Amino acid sequence: MERPEPMTDDSTRTTHFGFREVAEDQKAGMVHGVFTNVASKYDIMNDAMSMGIHRIWKDAMMDWLAPRNGQRLLDVAGGTGDIAFRFLKRAPQADVVVLDMTESMLEEGRKRAEAARLADRLEWVVGDAMALPFADDSFDVYTISFGIRNVTRIEDALREAFRVLRPGGRLMVLEFSQLPNPGLQKLYDLYSFNVIPRLGQVIANDRDSYQYLVESIRRFPDQETFAQMIREAGFENVKYRNLTMGVAVLHSGWKI
Secondary structure, three states, X not given: OOOOOOOOXXXXXXXXXXXXXXXXXXXXXXXXXXXXHHHHHHHHHHHHHHOOHHHHHHHHHHHHHOOOOOOEEEEEOOOOOHHHHHHHHHOOOOEEEEEEOOHHHHHHHHHOHHHHHOHHHEEEEEOEOOEOOOOOOOEEEEXXXXXXXXXXXXXXXXXXXXXXXXXXEEEEEEEEOOOOOHHHHHHHHHHHHHHHHHHHHHHHOOHHHHHHHHHHHHHOOOHHHHHHHHHHOOOEEEEEEEEHHHOXXXXXXXXX
């Protein structure tokens, strides 16, 4: 009689938190701590780290997404509302659910002037990207912007995205990635590791959180690898577009 394989749980499986290996069941809490710490300065730091270019990237996301009235968007890890507000600006008769694991990030989003003006079109939900609190086939569009690299099991988040999208629905991911030119990548790394944590210290009084965020960028899969992960989750017509030479990338896929 064969002995059964020992069961594994999240406390014995490991993942990465920046350059550190941690137990899977610890990562979500650690990421939650990072974003709780930086919530009040998150938007200011985005401008400082990218010299404002993140706004151009998000506008490029909207250009490719082409929001339409009547659509229902789920914006995951959307805390401060940047993507939600852009979507509703282009499609004012759409509906948006902003989901984030960190209540303090959602609080920052709700404080913004746009949130009050668009309140009848917006819903703010605390939730986990790997276990979305929504029924199958609930949304027309799923977006996640600079958030998927912080998820403990990216494959689970992509499968959940596929589940909650309606047939014909679209996934779009905006994330930092790898520059195809090794020399430029080296220069970018020098900037990232030497400047961004110092900005975090000066602006947010939190060097460690931004050290983690830089490390998490370097651990994230390259463009082709991540595109294949999207395909394996069930999406079709998967494509990507490099932004600023690959510093950031837009990934698109469809639930057919």
